[in-house]
Structure formats: C-alpha cells, structure tokens
Amino acid sequence: MKLALDARLLTQPLHGIARYTYNLIRHLPLQPEDRLLVLYHPQQWRPEPLSQVQWVPWTGRPFSPLAQLELFHLLKSERIDLFHSPSFLCPWQLPCKWVLTLHDLIHVQRPQDYGAGQARYFAWLRQHLRQAAGILTVSESSAAAIRQWQSAFKTPLQVTYPGVEPTFKPHRPDPALLARYQLQPHKPYVLFVGNPKPHKQFDFLQTFWQQQSPSQRQTQGPLVAVGLPASRSSENVICLENVPDSHLPSLYSGAQILISPSLAEGFGLPPLEALACGTPVVVSDLPVYREVLGSKADYFVPQDPTRLAQALQASHLRARPTLPPDLQKFNWQQMAQTTYDFYQRCHVA
Structure with a gap:
C-alpha cells in the first residue's frame, strides 16, 4: 500500500x-x-x-x-x-x-x-x-x-x-529536575496534566486547592499543573507550560497523586501514565475512565468538591500502584x- x-x-x-x-x-x-x-x-x-x-x-x-x-x-x-x-x-x-x-x-x-x-x-x-x-x-x-x-x-x-511508553515507570526523585520546577525531593505535591480547555476543569481544581486548610496544604503540598501557562499560577498552585516529555516520568513518580477532574475525555493518557510510574490517581467518574482504569483509580462526582476530598482521602490510604497486567494491553x-x-x-x- x-x-x-x-x-x-x-x-x-x-x-x-x-x-x-x-x-x-x-x-x-x-x-x-x-x-x-x-x-x-x-x-x-x-x-x-x-x-x-x-x-x-x-x-x-x-x-x-x-x-x-x-x-x-x-x-x-x-x-x-x-x-x-x-x-x-x-x-x-x-x-x-x-x-x-x-x-x-x-x-x-x-x-x-x-x-x-x-x-x-x-x-x-x-x-x-x-x-x-x-x-x-x-x-x-x-x-x-x-x-x-x-x-x-x-x-x-x-x-x-x-x-504507555516504556519510559513511564517509577523513577527516583531527581533533585536538579525538581528544583527546576520549584519542587524538592521528599516534599509532597499533587499533579495535574492537561490543558486550559474548559472540559479539563482546571479552574475547578485550582479553586479547590486554594481553599485547602493549612494542615491539608502541609500534607498534600502544592498543586503542580503541567500544560498550563505560568501566568495561571496562584497561591499553592504551580503552573508549568513547557515541560519536556522526558521530564514527565520523574514528575509523575514524585507526585503523591495525579488528579484528572475532566468533564469529558476520549481516552485520557495522563492517569494511565501516572499508574505506570507508581502514582495513585483520582479521576472524575466518567465511563471512559471506568473502561480504562477500572478499580485502579479512585473516583469522584465531577465538579463536587466534597466527593473530590473524599476520593483524595481514599487515595492516600492506597499502596503505591504498579501497572497491572490488564493495563499492559495499552x-x-x-x-x-x-x-x-x-x-x-x-x-x-
């Protein structure tokens, strides 16, 4: 052909x-x-x-x-x-x-x-x-x-x-790489990977994070948003626009949790890549995430801050995941x- x-x-x-x-x-x-x-x-x-x-x-x-x-x-x-x-x-x-x-x-x-x-x-x-x-x-x-x-x-x-490419696997924290993004080894942060489109719901997540209590901020650290312009950064929220693909496995691996609060997705690669790096994921309850992630994720009702807080709490109690055999088909x-x-x-x- x-x-x-x-x-x-x-x-x-x-x-x-x-x-x-x-x-x-x-x-x-x-x-x-x-x-x-x-x-x-x-x-x-x-x-x-x-x-x-x-x-x-x-x-x-x-x-x-x-x-x-x-x-x-x-x-x-x-x-x-x-x-x-x-x-x-x-x-x-x-x-x-x-x-x-x-x-x-x-x-x-x-x-x-x-x-x-x-x-x-x-x-x-x-x-x-x-x-x-x-x-x-x-x-x-x-x-x-x-x-x-x-x-x-x-x-x-x-x-x-x-x-999921083979490079997405658990990585040890790289102090120099983390410092480039205002982060420190062994200091907690939560990750968002996406873009500013409305259905990705970054605004909802940013508002939720800014309303965290001092104890929650100490436990969970800042929200690090990959794919958002630096101008969108705010208190306790770090936005990183141009992150090389080669840095993503380290950022996934160092995160406590990846959150995807989308209202709609065709597939949604970031949660799968995070799982491959050994990072728990909290995602909105969408049919496609149920299809792809199954029981390996914690789910919450989209745009519901109470349910998101509950899902984050449940995720903190999970062991660090490994990419299970049923996800290796991807x-x-x-x-x-x-x-x-x-x-x-x-x-x-």
Whole structure:
C-alpha cells in the first residue's frame, strides 16, 4: 500500500493527539511493499529517519482552498492508496480512499465550550464521514458516542487503544529536575496534566486547592499543573507550560497523586501514565475512565468538591500502584498493528 498521513499537528512537547500520531508513525508495521508519506510542519517538527517513511514538509492551512487543491494533487501525483487524518481535521475532497481518527465528540457534547464555527464544522463532518473508508477512535466509550452520532450511517469503525511508553515507570526523585520546577525531593505535591480547555476543569481544581486548610496544604503540598501557562499560577498552585516529555516520568513518580477532574475525555493518557510510574490517581467518574482504569483509580462526582476530598482521602490510604497486567494491553505497538490491519481492510473494501 501507498499510505499518506497528515502529521502537521506534531509539535513538542507532545500533546495527546500529537503523541498518538508520533507513535503511530514510529510503530506502524509497514511491509516491504508499503510506503508511508508523512506531511509535517517544518517549523514545528524535526523528522527522524524511518525505513519506508518519506517526510514531506507542508505548511498548507487546514481550511485554505489553495491548500486543499495542493493536497489533492500531491496525493494524486504520489498515487496514494489510502490517506489518514489522525485528528479532527478532514480534507474536503481526496483522490483516494481515506480514514479519520475521531478521538472524541467533546465538541459536539459540549458546544457551550466552543464557538459557532466549531458547531458548523462538526455538522459538516458528520455528513462528510459518509464518504470515509473508515473511522478510528481510541476507546469503546468514544465508539459508542460516535455510533449514536452516526446512527444513520454505516461507516466502518475501529477502536485502537493508545499506549504507555516504556519510559513511564517509577523513577527516583531527581533533585536538579525538581528544583527546576520549584519542587524538592521528599516534599509532597499533587499533579495535574492537561490543558486550559474548559472540559479539563482546571479552574475547578485550582479553586479547590486554594481553599485547602493549612494542615491539608502541609500534607498534600502544592498543586503542580503541567500544560498550563505560568501566568495561571496562584497561591499553592504551580503552573508549568513547557515541560519536556522526558521530564514527565520523574514528575509523575514524585507526585503523591495525579488528579484528572475532566468533564469529558476520549481516552485520557495522563492517569494511565501516572499508574505506570507508581502514582495513585483520582479521576472524575466518567465511563471512559471506568473502561480504562477500572478499580485502579479512585473516583469522584465531577465538579463536587466534597466527593473530590473524599476520593483524595481514599487515595492516600492506597499502596503505591504498579501497572497491572490488564493495563499492559495499552501499548503503541498493538495500536499501530490494529491500525495497519484496519488500513488493509479499508483498502480492499
């Protein structure tokens, strides 16, 4: 097969969709007769040499008519068999079969968090997906939502769980690394890893942390929020915007607890990565977290500070976890293999 992948979202540090895309490229089990063309943004990403992978710099804006035309002609000239968009961005028209990864339907489920433009785009996307050879998603919970959203259509749908890289394992505290982030070895802190989007509920968590009593602050330490601009820091809350991926295992390992108070998720990698590093997790009670984390997490009702306090207390009583065998199914090699098998089915259909 001649495959093409739109990887223009690749950037450092790797956010959720970028991490998914990067690991798909690295682990895709290409056969000798296969070739993969990867579109990337040269100002955001430095490509690494990979067998049978051709990196093509491309800066076309997603919704530019000229860029759409250029993409069409590029794929046609390269005689691409199948094009994969690993994000929500979907070309208008392509000269080949195509698949799209729809990680979640948060834009549809929470329209109040997004503008009218996003609502129009997803209304268009719902209709446009009828032309797709297939849809990929990252959890059974997301798949159920997509099936309901697409109930009138029968586009093939495949779940491919994301993975946890081997670097996510228990680490001893690195004093120099911790000092870089205003932390000290053996001094407690609680971790949040995410972004400022409303559904991540950082504002709720920040307010909760600022209202902690002096004894609670001494026991739990500051809230360290990875992925938030430093300007959002406040009393007892440290925000760290640009944390290299290589530092995350140490930050996870040093934390007392990781908290994810989200109102919605397609999968949610940080709690799984924290578990792999031996750190207890407290998460909002969402179907996808029940699916992925099972009994290995402590749950609370979203936006309920009393239930969050109870879950934190329960988590403090837990032993430090290890990644159990049933969570080891979340690996990037399996994700890439399942994706490749889906490519083949879509190609011959």
